[in-house]
Amino acid sequence: EAGVAQSPRYKIIEKRQSVAFWCNPISGHATLYWYQQILGQGPKLLIQFQNNGVVDDSQLPKDRFSAERLKGVDSTLKIQPAKLEDSAVYLCASSLYRSGGEETQYFGPGTRLLVL
């Protein structure tokens, strides 16, 4: 079974520039997540989709971050304009929603962003 795919793997930009990340979840997984992982910390949820609808975006800095999941499959996360503090690894995860609250999330390799 193919895992969660992400691209690019690395990105270096200057502050105030824009950047976009792409994620392809595991086939059949209805739920997709974007996390930000700052060096030395655990992942922090930015946004959660169920199919193509947003379930939780309370931690997303909406003045500069946006995300979409058209057709309920692939997703893109955009930062515009980027700040130095956005330097982090951006992880995408997906899960096959099961009733009862259990949802094993499977992570992609992440995109490592460096803002100069």
Next chain:
Amino acid sequence: GESVGLHLPTLSVQEGDNSIINCAYSNSASDYFIWYKQESGKGPQFIIDIRSNMDKRQGQRVTVLLNKTVKHLSLQIAATQPGDSAVYFCAENMGRGSTLGRLYFGRGTQLTVWP
């Protein structure tokens, strides 16, 4: 602040020894906990999970213990191998009832296995 934390940021063990990684959580309403392993340059990899109605769950070489009285979680790795070297995260699902819930991750423990 984060509700899930780890007692020790680093742990060094010798190959073949058993490892114990600890985690504390603060939300007594959390009903689902997961351990992830993250190797350098990779995304977190699911290891084992446990629901709040259990106090122990075993997998292949790994055991998770849950003590709800003191809100403590531990991951035990038997016969630790060099390939186990990684950062280990516990994550807490603060689920809203039985629907989709948000995972909160702790800071992680760096496990180093010496030959």
